[in-house]
Amino acid sequence: MSERDIDAEFDAIIARWDDDSIQPPKPRTVQDITTAYAALSRPETPSPEPEVESDDVGTEVDDQKVVNVEPAVVAPHEPPEIWREGPSIDAEDDDHFEPGPVQLPPGEDLGYWGAIVGLVGGPLLMVWIALTGPFYRGWWILGSIVLFLGGFALLVMRSPKLRDPHDDDGARV
Numbered sequence: 001m002s003e004r005d006i007d008a009e010f011d012a013i014i015a016r017w018d019d020d021s022i023q024p025p026k027p028r029t030v031q032d033i034t035t036a037y038a039a040l041s042r043p044e045t046p047s048p049e050p051e052v053e054s055d056d057v058g059t060e061v062d063d064q065k066v067v068n069v070e071p072a073v074v075a076p077h078e079p080p081e082i083w084r085e086g087p088s089i090d091a092e093d094d095d096h097f098e099p100g101p102v103q104l105p106p107g108e109d110l111g112y113w114g115a116i117v118g119l120v121g122g123p124l125l126m127v128w129i130a131l132t133g134p135f136y137r138g139w140w141i142l143g144s145i146v147l148f149l150g151g152f153a154l155l156v157m158r159s160p161k162l163r164d165p166h167d168d169d170g171a172r173v
Contacts, residue, residue: 111154118151 001009105112125144134140 111158115151115154115158118147118149118154120151122146122148122151 122144125147126141128134129137129140129144
């Protein structure tokens with residue numbers, strides 16, 4: 001669109017700004033919706049009309065013969081077939097997982113115990129500060145933060161430097 005067309009559209013909008021707004025359409029009724037749905041759906045095949053049964057076979061009713069029609073073969077009702085089966089719950093119990101023996105770090109591993117003391121002791125020291133309000137509170141808070149960060153640093157330093165990227169043993173702490 002050229003700038004003239006855009007300006008003309010804008011002027012038309014401004015000219016109609018104070019006019020009454022267009023009324024929204026009235027709510028549709030169930031009959032309107034049903035009629036629209038019927039018009040859009042596929043036409044159904046006409047079902048055969050049931051024939052009138054009478055006691056006198058072969059008598060004429062309105063110039064037509066009425067004949068009793070019964071199906072020659074009645075199909076037995078079959079239960080639905082299973083589409084596909086999932087794995088059995090019993091099959092899952094066959095594979096039993098037994099974890100290997102737990103190997104705790106040796107008692108002489110100061111990096112491990114330092115990380116534990118820092119990660120647990122730092123927050124506990126902060127709770128103690130909040131509950132008791134000791135003298136030199138600022139220094140105690142700084143000490144608890146340093147203790148926690150030191151424990152975290154020791155934990156990160158314990159991670160192996162050369163690790164196999166395809167190793168799926170999980171986290172190693």
